[in-house]
Amino acid sequence: MPQPDRVSALGVPDPAGLDDDLKAIWAKCVEKLGFVPNVFNTYSLKPQRLRNFMQMYNEIMLSPSGLSKLEREMVAVVVSSANRCYYCLVAHGAAVRALSGDPELGEMMALNYRVATLDARQRAMLDFAWKLTTAPNLVDDADRDGLKAAGLTPEDIFDLSETVAFFNLSNRMASATDMMPNREYHRQTR
Amino acid sequence: MPQPDRVSALGVPDPAGLDDDLKAIWAKCVEKLGFVPNVFNTYSLKPQRLRNFMQMYNEIMLSPSGLSKLEREMVAVVVSSANRCYYCLVAHGAAVRALSGDPELGEMMALNYRVATLDARQRAMLDFAWKLTTAPNLVDDADRDGLKAAGLTPEDIFDLSETVAFFNLSNRMASATDMMPNREYHRQTR
Amino acid sequence: MPQPDRVSALGVPDPAGLDDDLKAIWAKCVEKLGFVPNVFNTYSLKPQRLRNFMQMYNEIMLSPSGLSKLEREMVAVVVSSANRCYYCLVAHGAAVRALSGDPELGEMMALNYRVATLDARQRAMLDFAWKLTTAPNLVDDADRDGLKAAGLTPEDIFDLSETVAFFNLSNRMASATDMMPNREYHRQTR
Amino acid sequence: MPQPDRVSALGVPDPAGLDDDLKAIWAKCVEKLGFVPNVFNTYSLKPQRLRNFMQMYNEIMLSPSGLSKLEREMVAVVVSSANRCYYCLVAHGAAVRALSGDPELGEMMALNYRVATLDARQRAMLDFAWKLTTAPNLVDDADRDGLKAAGLTPEDIFDLSETVAFFNLSNRMASATDMMPNREYHRQTR
């Protein structure tokens, strides 16, 4: 049975009715990506929520940080793997493939990051991401000390933690709304 | 052994060095609450992250919604209970007590919401919050249909989901940084 | 919705019909505490069971031991936290607050004991309590050796274990009967 | 490697030094069973604790109740199976075999009670025992209503619950002390 076209179980407003700032973003997405990511379509049900989400996303994923953009995407995918979030695994798995140029790495992050050969710093970051996602109440000084021993500064730990935290938010928005990733992601950087 | 004073395991910058907009917020907190919530102190390590966090928080918890402010705080506490987040249970448990005027309700939300006597709509919201927190990959149409049957509109489901999602973010920031709640919360509305 | 008055889902016999020894205990409770704890009301459905429960409780929690009364109450609350037992968290959380004079410590024990700053001996006791509660089949010599290294004698380990075991009993009686704590506990030592 | 003789990891006092009431019980055990159950030997480290344990045990397992003695032993074994308690599975598995005359039933209770063919009332009791043991915080009115629909009175539910609760206590004492069952149990009623 072919998968039907769908975006969000809560419905998506007609983009023609969006405010101008959002219309401009829609146009820019089409220009740069060829499509509007469905997380935007889904969030457009509540426009101010969408603005806040994009603002936070851009700061966490794109602003200067001790973690590279690839590392932040790797963290995003590992968190989404722990939560089995289809949308984020597809969209950010594509980002790992694109930023690393290594399709195998993207699959490893999505399916079981423990099989990947990584340097100690990245492995420590991903182990922390998994634990903070699946058992946040067990995180303690030993975990933070492990990150410091692997070379992370307090600011790096903050950025790592917020990346983990943010995808725990976005994974749940995707699951709650049955958000479907745009099909274009599947073919990227294979 | 008396509990030592502490705020965040990642350290807190001197507030004297904060930007003016944040200094103004600090002053307003002291004026209205008598203290600056430690989540702000913790986040001030990265000022723009703090601004985004406050903006998202205010929209989710304080803007008009089909969920009352008390209901949103109840959801916040139930999510934090599932994640056993000390900071959020203390701070938002106080909010449930204050908004409801019912200290018993606050304790029930923090310790085991299933013992509370609630109307069907609130119970459905809290069951959804628990499931979306602990097993997001299992959420499906049956869960959304249950919320609709309890009277929630798609916009209400969006707001509920984002509240759940947001506290899954903030719980993890608190656990990752060993964030300590201000002691003033403990005595409020007992 | 205000929480309704209730004690036990199995019903509570009229105290006027109790045997004289129990009536005397009821009177003493009212005199000393201002109320009869609802665990007694619940158990009065089967009077001999109540007598045995009180006898075991008094020996475990009040008789001389290498563990202080406060430490035994801390263990009681941590076990009840693992089991999310509303009755015992409310009643014994109040006891931790009263015996320690530290309301913050009571909240930490109830919500996530791992955030508390404790000496190594108490931390070892609470870690053992958590493991013996949640994964008793995994307890082995390494755990007992850890307690000995923290200074506990075999008799102390016996007392610690029986405290853990007893609250695993009482937590389940409370959950099975939907036992509600007396409201007076909520306000004590805040 | 043959299994070494052992009773309790906390050590067992010389029975010659026991109080007379306990010596009399030891003698009676030898007379009736051929041996002193190791739970008594283990508990004799703290004689008053032993007395309370025996008193509670006798009331729960042997006094008149709407649950037959076999049913209470079946519950004991199912709880011990959930907790994987070696001592209680061996000792009470033997009791199920003896009371039922059906060695197969004893094995089913110990290994996976769901494979047994049981009447609806017994199956409801064992399902309740499993849930109250493994997820006590999820027990609610639906569970109690299920027991009532299967014919249990409030007093029966009390007795069932206390049996479950008691073996959650004794399983943990056995695991905490590495209590070994007497070898005589293995051969009984095979």
Next chain:
Amino acid sequence: MPQPDRVSALGVPDPAGLDDDLKAIWAKCVEKLGFVPNVFNTYSLKPQRLRNFMQMYNEIMLSPSGLSKLEREMVAVVVSSANRCYYCLVAHGAAVRALSGDPELGEMMALNYRVATLDARQRAMLDFAWKLTTAPNLVDDADRDGLKAAGLTPEDIFDLSETVAFFNLSNRMASATDMMPNREYHRQTR
């Protein structure tokens, strides 16, 4: 860091030393697939084990059955998703993509099959596969009746069960030996 070439943590014998029947299979694989699947390389450490594995695999996955070959591959991937088996997700994910011609379906099976739109019969098969993998002791008549209601015969249930069982075997061989999938799979049918 580029992923190093590796096949099995237990080492792989020189194929030049293989028995003739296995050499013939190696040659056929190269001819038809372009490579020898690493599961064969890994198993060649014990040649007779490899023969038995191939024989069982061919019967389960390729012989006539009420389940189509695509359905059997979908079951294989869902089992491997529950077990987070990297090798089997990569190799059999490629098979789902190839047999269905639908890359999206392959991703859904690997990442979270619950998001897929499926007919009731296939959904029932995959729900059974998940439960039999993650909680085999809870499978009971209600599960088998559900399969029958969805149209499966006893023989179909046998075939479905053996497919689930077989991938629970092969997932564990892959995890135990750190078996790496051939890189060719990643690019197939994208």
Next chain:
Amino acid sequence: MPQPDRVSALGVPDPAGLDDDLKAIWAKCVEKLGFVPNVFNTYSLKPQRLRNFMQMYNEIMLSPSGLSKLEREMVAVVVSSANRCYYCLVAHGAAVRALSGDPELGEMMALNYRVATLDARQRAMLDFAWKLTTAPNLVDDADRDGLKAAGLTPEDIFDLSETVAFFNLSNRMASATDMMPNREYHRQTR
């Protein structure tokens, strides 16, 4: 209620209709064991599947290996204990009793292997079996190194892993078909 006679929920074909090779095996079982194991009766629904199963079983459990036959049966029982598989615990528990001459060891393997006194090599094998069964995705080099440190060669690790893997298959076939062990096992070597 006496347990009814039953073999498999999927039904068992009349043995009179079996192929001659299987009839010969049936006759040999009756001659040597006094009965046809119900796993054969269950599998006879699909004769070629049965042949493959027997072939793999014989190779894994009976062919020369660095693991003794008793050790392989101990592994079989520990895997079946983790999966709570009634059939395999009964049938292979009997095998442990028979091969070791130690009924206590059989019970320990079935109920909680951690209570057994074992040499370091056997304990390492059983710990690996438990982990590979319950959390295969977490098995990594540290686990394999532990086995090597305990004296296992790569071939031994292969054999151990395949034994674990095979019983994860057979446990699921037993649970899926509600396979009942022949009653003769219960009385053997008690």
